[in-house]
Amino acid sequence: MRAIQCTSVAFISALLLACGGGRGGDMSSSAPSMARGQLLQSPPELLSTVTASDLLLTLNAASNQQLFALSGAPVCDVLMYRIEYATVGGANEPTTASGALMVPTGLGSTCTGKRPIVLYAHGTTTDRMFNMTDTSNAEALFLTALFASKGYIVVAPNYAGYDTSTLSYHPYLIADQQSKDMIDALTAARTALPFASATLTEDNGQLFITGYSQGGYVAMATHRAMQAAGMSVTASAPMSGPYALAAFVDAVFYGEVNGDGPISATLLLTAYQKVYGNIYANPTDVFAPQYAAGIDSLLPSTTPRSQLYAQGKLPEFALFSSTPPAPQFASITPPTTPANLAVVFALGFGAGNLLQNSYRWSYLEDAQAHPDGGFPTVTTGVAAAAPALPWRQALQMNDLRDWVPTAPVLLCGGDVDPLVFWFNTQLMQNYWASRAPASASINVLDLESAVASNDPYGSLKNGFELAKALVAANAVAQGATDGGALAVDEAYHAQLVAPFCFTAVKAFFGTQ
Numbered sequence: 001m002r003a004i005q006c007t008s009v010a011f012i013s014a015l016l017l018a019c020g021g022g023r024g025g026d027m028s029s030s031a032p033s034m035a036r037g038q039l040l041q042s043p044p045e046l047l048s049t050v051t052a053s054d055l056l057l058t059l060n061a062a063s064n065q066q067l068f069a070l071s072g073a074p075v076c077d078v079l080m081y082r083i084e085y086a087t088v089g090g091a092n093e094p095t096t097a098s099g100a101l102m103v104p105t106g107l108g109s110t111c112t113g114k115r116p117i118v119l120y121a122h123g124t125t126t127d128r129m130f131n132m133t134d135t136s137n138a139e140a141l142f143l144t145a146l147f148a149s150k151g152y153i154v155v156a157p158n159y160a161g162y163d164t165s166t167l168s169y170h171p172y173l174i175a176d177q178q179s180k181d182m183i184d185a186l187t188a189a190r191t192a193l194p195f196a197s198a199t200l201t202e203d204n205g206q207l208f209i210t211g212y213s214q215g216g217y218v219a220m221a222t223h224r225a226m227q228a229a230g231m232s233v234t235a236s237a238p239m240s241g242p243y244a245l246a247a248f249v250d251a252v253f254y255g256e257v258n259g260d261g262p263i264s265a266t267l268l269l270t271a272y273q274k275v276y277g278n279i280y281a282n283p284t285d286v287f288a289p290q291y292a293a294g295i296d297s298l299l300p301s302t303t304p305r306s307q308l309y310a311q312g313k314l315p316e317f318a319l320f321s322s323t324p325p326a327p328q329f330a331s332i333t334p335p336t337t338p339a340n341l342a343v344v345f346a347l348g349f350g351a352g353n354l355l356q357n358s359y360r361w362s363y364l365e366d367a368q369a370h371p372d373g374g375f376p377t378v379t380t381g382v383a384a385a386a387p388a389l390p391w392r393q394a395l396q397m398n399d400l401r402d403w404v405p406t407a408p409v410l411l412c413g414g415d416v417d418p419l420v421f422w423f424n425t426q427l428m429q430n431y432w433a434s435r436a437p438a439s440a441s442i443n444v445l446d447l448e449s450a451v452a453s454n455d456p457y458g459s460l461k462n463g464f465e466l467a468k469a470l471v472a473a474n475a476v477a478q479g480a481t482d483g484g485a486l487a488v489d490e491a492y493h494a495q496l497v498a499p500f501c502f503t504a505v506k507a508f509f510g511t512q
Contacts, residue, residue, distance in 0.1 A: 037085060037086065037087070037183065037185075037186075037191075038086040038188065039084075039188040039191040040084040040085055040086060040096060042192070042195060044192040045081060045082045046079060046080070047080045047081065048080045049078070049080070050079075050080055050144055052074040052077055052149060055074040055078070055145060055149055056073055056074055058135075059071065059074070064141075066467070066499060067142065067145060067499065070499055070500075071142075071145040074145060074149035075106070075108045075111065075149055075151065076104035076105060076106045076108050076111035076151055077104070078102050078103065078105070078149055079104075079197070080100065080101075080133050080135070081100070081101040081102075081196050082098060082100065082101075082131075082133045083100075083188050084096060084098045084188075085184055085185060085187070085188030087160055087180060089160055089167045089169075089171060090169075090174045090271065092177075093167075095160050096160075096165055096167075097157060097159060097163075097181055097185065098163045099133075099155065099156055099158050099185045099189070100133040100140065100143075100157075101192055101193070101196060102143065102144060102154035102155075103153055103196050103201050104149065104151050104153065104201060105197065105200065105201060110150065110151030112197075112200045113201065113202065114203070114204035115151055115153050115203070116152055116204055116206035116234070117154075117155060117186070117206065118208045118209075119155050119156075119186050119210075119219075119222070120139075120154060120211055120215070121157070121209075121210070121211025121214070121215030121219045121222065122139050122157075122159070122211065122214070122215045123139065123211075123212050123214050123215050124213060124214040124263070125162075125300065126299050126300050126301055126308075127301075127302075128300040129302060130158055130162045130300070131158055132157070132158055140156070142499070142502060143156060147506065152509075153193070153201065153203065155185055157181055157182060157184075159178070159181055160181050168297070169270065169271060169296075170267065170271060170299070170300055172214070172268055173214065173217060173242070173245060173267075173398060174275055175221040175224075175397075176225070177275075178221055179221040179222040179226075182218060183222065183225065190203060206512070207232060207233055207234050208234055208237070208512070209222055209237070210236065210238065211238060211239065211241070212239045212241075212498055212501070212502070213242075213420055213494075214242075216239045216240050216241020216243070216420075217238070217241035217243055219236055219239075219241070220241060220428075223236040223238075223407070223409070224400065227403070227405065228403075233407045234407060234408075235407055235508070235512040236405070236407065236409050236410075237409065237410040237504075237505040237509065238409070239413060239497075239498070239502070239505065240413040240417060240497060240498070240501065241424060243400040243401070243424045243425070243428045244374055244375075244383075244399060244400070244423065244424045244428065245398050246384065246392065246398075246399040247375040247399075248421060248424055249391075249392075249395050251375050251376070251421060252319070252348075253360060253367065254332050254376060255320075255329075255333060255348075256341070256345055257319050257320065258344075258348075258419045258421070259347075259418055259419040259490070259493070261317070261354075262319050262354045263299070263305070263314070265355065266295065266299050267299050267300075269286060269287075269391070270295060270296050270298070272391060272394045273296065278390045279394065285359065286356060287355065288352075288355065290312065291314060291315075291354055294313075315352050315354050317347045317348060317350065318347075318349060318350035318352055318354065319348045319349070320333070320348060320349050320353050320354075320355060320357070320360055321350075322334075322350055322351070323357060325361035329361075329364060334349045340485075341416070343486060363389060363392070366387055366388050366389040366392055367384075367392070370386060370387040370392070371384060372384050374423065374427045375423065378427075381401065381427060381431055382399075382402070383396040404431075404435045404436050404440065405440045405442075407440060408440060408441040408508075409432075409440060409441070410444075410504065410505060411442075411443070411444045412444075412445040412497075412504050412505065413425050413445075413446065413497060413501065414446065414447045414448050414493075415446045415448045415449075417492055420493060422446070429442065443508065445460075445501070447464045447500055448461075457504055460500045460504055463500060464496065467496055467500075468488050468496055471488050471495075471496065472487060475487030475488075
């Protein structure tokens with residue numbers, strides 16, 4: 001679950017990362033006691049009109065050529081609205097959140113009238129002021145170009161804890177809260193739409209849910225929650241998400257440290273402490289003393305990550321100590337297999353590490369006593385039934401290997417992803433294989449897979465291979481001596497996989 005900084009429009013370089021409210025959590029006492037999903041301003045705030053001609057100029061910029069190649073020329077103008085709405089935090093405390101409502105308009109036959117809605121969940125960011133209405137944000141630009149300018153109404157919440165939200169923390173990967181936030185944003189957007197479009201653009205009743213990395217997890221949790229509530233979902237397309245959350249975090253503690261591990265670990269641990277209240281009695285139980293002070297309120301932040309590293313608030317890479325917590329764990333401190341990811345895993349170990357070695361030992365002992373059914377060995381395929389460590393209990397509650405969709409689903413990613421491991425997708429696919437009804441067409445796209453005869457995604461797979469080759473070639477030209485392998489690893493999740501999966505999702509939604 002790599003933390004994403006949405007500062008470049010050269011694709012979803014801002015995308016990334018892996019139930020229910022409980023005790024604890026910051027109470028947003030200043031938040032109004034309003035019904036969930038209530039629109040807090042009417043009419044909604046129109047920030048800008050993105051014309052098709054202006055968007056075309058943006059897409060023709062050198063930094064956006066690949067996006068243009070995948071999205072094609074814009075068809076519709078886009079009205080960009082900012083909405084604020086009432087929702088809840090991780091402990092069901094009342095709060096507010098904001099988001100983007102993108103409304104297509106114009107003369108094209110697909111730009112007005114009854115149009116489908118795309119509900120989008122964004123990737124991990126540490127930026128407290130993150131805002132999906134800002135088209136200098138790569139995700140917002142991508143949604144504008146690929147969906148809104150092609151006639152989809154887009155609803156993209158910023159999440160509680162970001163932008164103008166009154167919540168003092170972000171309930172990171174809390175399935176119940178994040179799905180409620182998404183549903184509340186959708187409710188508010190549907191209220192706002194008649195004001196935003198003057199009834200020229202209307203909801204046609206089709207709802208598509210998607211998201212990338214953290215947003216992939218949120219999209220799947222939202223589909224699950226809406227299905228359980230009897231709400232209509234036309235189809236969903238979670239991308240590269242940590243769906244098998246308990247197995248994913250187990251893999252990290254077994255030494256398979258994903259990229260930017262300190263960021264995702266800090267967001268996860270502090271959010272779960274806010275919500276459940278029992279992850280640690282004192283931050284030093286988990287975090288090294290040099291980082292413990294103020295860690296509970298560190299992220300998200302208005303301070304850029306580079307400054308947080310420079311100020312010594314967080315390590316950039318070292319999640320764990322290079323010293324094994326016990327002799328039996330020497331071979332996974334760090335692991336050397338699989339060989340293609342060994343360099344990535346090794347970056348997660350070193351001096352100035354974020355997490356206490358004693359906590360890693362406690363976690364591994366619990367993982368061995370109560371193993372996950374999907375990692376390190378696939379047995380039941382589901383999370384451990386009764387882990388003893390409080391954090392593993394919370395991860396089990398938020399793991400998504402417990403439901404079966406009744407509407408079509410596309411899962412997309414790449415099977416050598418060093419940030420959100422592909423086994424998350426494989427475990428969901430296997431869980432659904434014998435359980436999903438005929439109405440739930442389960443589609444899985446691995447961009448690394450070979451192009452088959454009449455492969456509908458053949459051109460995307462070929463384009464993906466070319467994109468990887470270009471990244472490697474550029475790295476070699478700049479002096480890389482590893483054939484560009486590390487550069488590809490660094491770009492893989494956010495810059496390489498993301499745009500091709502988004503394009504596949506657009507095609508998938510178009511067939512429903």
